[in-house]
Amino acid sequence: MKTPLKQKYLRKLSDLNDHLCFYLFNKQELKDKLSNFKPEHNELFTPNLFPDNPYSKTIHVTIEKLPSFQEQNQLINFGSYFSFSYEFFHAYMEDVMEIISDINTVSLTSSEKKNTPTEEQLQLLISKLSHTAPPQEIFDTIKYYRLRRNYITHLLESLTSGFSNLINDQGENLNSFWKEAISELDFTNDNISVITENEIVDLLKIQRIILLTIDKFIAPLLQKEGIAKYICTTRYIQPTRINNDIIIERKKTVNKLAIESFGVELTDTEMDNAVKTIGVKK
Known part of the structure; x- marks a missing residue:
């Protein structure tokens, strides 16, 4: 990492x-x-x-x-x-x-x-x-x-x-x-x-x-859930509506950035909360 x-x-x-x-x-x-x-x-x-x-x-x-x-x-x-x-x-x-x-x-x-x-x-x-x-x-x-x-x-x-x-x-x-x-x-x-x-x-x-x-x-020492949140916070600035297809696409993007920036691969569970809540229009 x-x-x-x-x-x-x-x-x-x-x-x-x-x-x-x-x-x-x-x-x-x-x-x-x-x-x-x-x-x-x-x-x-x-x-x-x-x-x-x-x-x-x-x-x-x-x-x-x-x-x-x-x-x-x-x-x-x-x-x-x-x-x-x-x-x-x-x-x-x-x-x-x-x-x-x-x-x-x-x-x-x-x-x-x-x-x-x-x-x-x-x-x-x-x-x-x-x-x-x-x-x-x-x-x-x-x-x-x-x-x-x-x-x-x-x-x-x-x-x-x-x-x-x-x-x-x-x-x-x-x-x-x-x-x-x-x-x-x-x-x-x-x-x-x-x-x-x-x-x-x-x-x-x-x-x-x-x-x-x-x-x-x-x-x-960096928490993987925190890494997902960190990436989403910097990546998804403008709130958008979300659905299952967007969640899947977000997870691909977040995992790619985690590998590039942190040298670590994230699981669906580790990304789940961040991709579903950050930058989401309510």
């Missing part, structure tokens, strides 16, 4: 990964081009050696300083890619909690939501659905992403106490948990101002694994 959110957010992460690859492609192209210049060109400025590029005058740095200029640009780009990846996942968590509420009619109270980070809200909601849960390391990793995103976007100069405690208390455990997936990312490292090329690749890879893990865990 799966949630209907899975492919939507995997595509977003895949698009982000494509943009990262495009940036790395351009970076290598510039590196190769600069390698063709001779030492005596080092003091020349970008407009001299890239006269056909309309932006060379805007940058206006010497060829010798261009690599360091690119490194600073990389810091901004990698920070942006990482921040976007977290925002995508944050949106996924909010959307999946809404689906749980719609389908299983289980939600958090206002007091449970108040001042509670999104990953902790999701963890609490899952605890209301099941006696088991994804590993705690999954939620600790999401917390790491959130706090590191905050460090970047809020232009912080030092780690918050919460982030520092997470690194000190859970860093080694997270390194062990993700050892098969990471090549350079180190959860014990408190020097997070710089995101390296291998590190951003690790961060995006783990983000995808977490999304798949949570989606795979939540999907089987």
Whole structure:
């Protein structure tokens, strides 16, 4: 099973990964081009050696300083890619909690939501659905992403106490948990101002694994009668009169959508109430 959110957010992460690859492609192209210049060109400025590029005058740095200029640009780009990846996942968590509420009619109270980070809200909601849960390391990793995103976007100069405690208390455990997936990312490292090329690749890879893990865990917890109701509510907006032929046709449509969106086949009994009552003119 799966949630209907899975492919939507995997595509977003895949698009982000494509943009990262495009940036790395351009970076290598510039590196190769600069390698063709001779030492005596080092003091020349970008407009001299890239006269056909309309932006060379805007940058206006010497060829010798261009690599360091690119490194600073990389810091901004990698920070942006990482921040976007977290925002995508944050949106996924909010959307999946809404689906749980719609389908299983289980939600958090206002007091449970108040001042509670999104990953902790999701963890609490899952605890209301099941006696088991994804590993705690999954939620600790999401917390790491959130706090590191905050460090970047809020232009912080030092780690918050919460982030520092997470690194000190859970860093080694997270390194062990993700050892098969990471090549350079180190959860014990408190020097997070710089995101390296291998590190951003690790961060995006783990983000995808977490999304798949949570989606795979939540999907089987969704009630099938609730899935039928959810599909009918979004499919049959305009009330119509109903008869046996329409009921049969609706069941075919709802079951097809359940298979496509949720990866599950529904029985007549599981669909019966929804197709007969939702979007029906009285």
